[in-house]
Amino acid sequence: MRTVIAAFVAAGVLLAQPGATGKDWPHYGGLYNAWRYSALDQINRSNVRSLRPVWAFQTGDYDGGLQATPIVVDGIIYLSTAHNWVFAIDGATGRELWQYRYPLPDNFNLIYGPWNRGVAVGFGKVFMGTLDNHVVAIDQKTGREVWRVNVEDSRQCGCNITGAPLLVKDKVIVGVTGGDSAHRGYLNAFDANTGRHVWRFWTIPGPGEPGHETWAGDSWKYGGGSTWMTGSYDPELNLVYWAVGNPAADFYGEDRRGDNLYTNSVVALDADTGKLKWYHQQIPHDVWDFDTAYECVLLDLPVDGKMRKLLLNVNKSGYTFVVDRTNGEFVSAWPLVKHINWVKGIGKKGELIGRNEPEVGKPKFLCPSIGGGRSWNQGAWSPRTGWFYSTGLEWCQEVTAVKEDPVEGQPFFGGTFEWRHPPGEEAHSHLGAYDPLTGKRFWSYRYKYMLLASVLATAGDLVFTGDPEGHFFALDARTGEKLWSFQTGSGHRGSAVTYEIGGRQYIATPSGFGSALAGALGQLWPEMENFRKGSTLFVFALPEGD
């Protein structure tokens, strides 16, 4: 793969990094480093205007939207839908090879769903977490179930799995939702072949463990700390990186005084044992529901003239944090959005300056909204430009904290919120190109609603994403100029990928609007309440012969 990249451009330090996908899209974030960047460049700035649809695949499972990242292995696409259906699809023709429908119970009745963000593929199997908190392995060739294991009774824990698993060596690593419920979070590893449990990392330390003292009283038992998105892996360091979500109750923190480790932290775990190697907490004692939950982008970049192994993580709060991924040392933090008032700033050591906290019984105007300065949809990093591409959301809310006692497995927010337009302007969003260390912005594409789909970057110097109105579009990675757009018929809430079969490059994007956040946008824009649902995979390529 390195030679593929080097063939296209002059060799540089950044380009020497083996982080680009090639013919396949094997993991949730592309490769283990979560760049969402492909070395394929058949489709590029000069010809993207000729891009056209070659086939579409309608899953039929439209409630909840199509939020997945398709996984592509040897020309076959593995796609999961909101209600845990999985399809194997011929990547060139769109022909269905098999389908699997997980037998969901009627009464899963959970607030986290229905939606699913993807599968992991390996060991001849396709792995998925389910709405009722199971992990299931499906035969990659036939679609027949191989094993199934329940992580914890979802009726009791009020938690389940909506994120894509991460396959590391022979282990399927799976997170859990439940950060806004009275639940104690964890991360689990299962043996890929047998489904047997291998290790569990509790995101909230138990009695006698370091960090337990950061929770007042019994608050640790129901303190949230979910692991609802997908982590990354550094094979050289043998470390799994995972971002841990907010503490519960979200807005009311009096009963959980302390820093509340390891919520709002990136944790680095030994891949074989699940033992904690280091952590970096971004927001001690979070009372804003500003999860550290999103992707951990692994980058090797020079810092003050010295190459360092780094980890970039966009926090829901609108700040992006960069740490040293060998030891968790803070490197920098920078704002992704303009409207931030929950803190005055972040200091040189990563400390929060001037906390502006919700108050009990009194509405407080806070920015960004709990929908995030960005949602969970991932950014992308291109070694060709050296820039990090990410959406950003400009919006605020009125939050009122309420004292609340935990009831196991029940929602545990400790307050309410209503979304508001930011001061002096309409709420809106943007897709920008940023220096990953300083946040310096090189260009920005503005959009009138919220951009809620992941970004795909390619060696064709293109960045792709989609909007809630149904447009899937390509921007020039160097200038932000819109070069191409296609109306897919329903909004975008998933993650586009690219792959190659028989010398032809394809771009695949889920289309299908839905999710907790999407459903609530009617609070700001009444017309969005009627935005159409859908669940279709659209695939594009250049006309053959070009």
Add this chain to the structure above:
Amino acid sequence: MLWLLFLLAQTSGAQDEVAVGERIFARSCAIGYCHGSGGAAGRAPRIRGRSFTPEYLLKVTRDGIPGTAMPAWQGRLSEEEIRAVVAYMLSISASGSAAPVPSSPAAAPARQVEMPPKARAGRELFFDAVRGIRCGTCHALEDRGLPIGPNLAASPPPSIDAMRNPPLNEVRTARLAGGDEFPALPVENKDGWVKLYDLTVPPPVLRTLRASEVELSPGSRWRHAEVIASYTDQELELILAYLRWLAR
């Protein structure tokens, strides 16, 4: 004058009901993933400004909508609370009126006999989330837990010793063609495929194997005592009290 006083009393009663309903709505329905603050929409549909009949709201609030995130509130809220929350939703609906909520067609839930303290403590231990693995990992009771092992309320074990060492007639040893050998609880053998629970480490894994590739033989090295080793004698006594109370 009397009728006027009566009318006033009725009106203020309805207003009280709406105020109570508003508080319940804020706590239970307005949360981020659901109907939004004041019913202004969330992941779940907007309530504010839309048209609903009282009967529809009552039914959905009581019974939920199966297969969706909308739970049944009957049992979680009292009938009075359900009626109050419906009154509040009507007050913010398109008509804006606090139309009278029809009286309950649903039978009042049977009065529950309160669980004695020992049994209650046993119930907490049975489902103790602090232990990764607890009784509920393999046994279902009261709509919780997984029905992999026997229904313990149907015939509670006679003693703590029996809890540790129950009869294991159904547990087998599975030998796979590849050489792997593990304790297994068979579930199904159909059309050339075997479904069984792999009991090697909890939680049990439901595996589907080609019948020709697995050989099942009686007995196994699996011991229930090892799985429940985290429970002390005193704790098992309490759990037993819970099981006996359920079976009473």
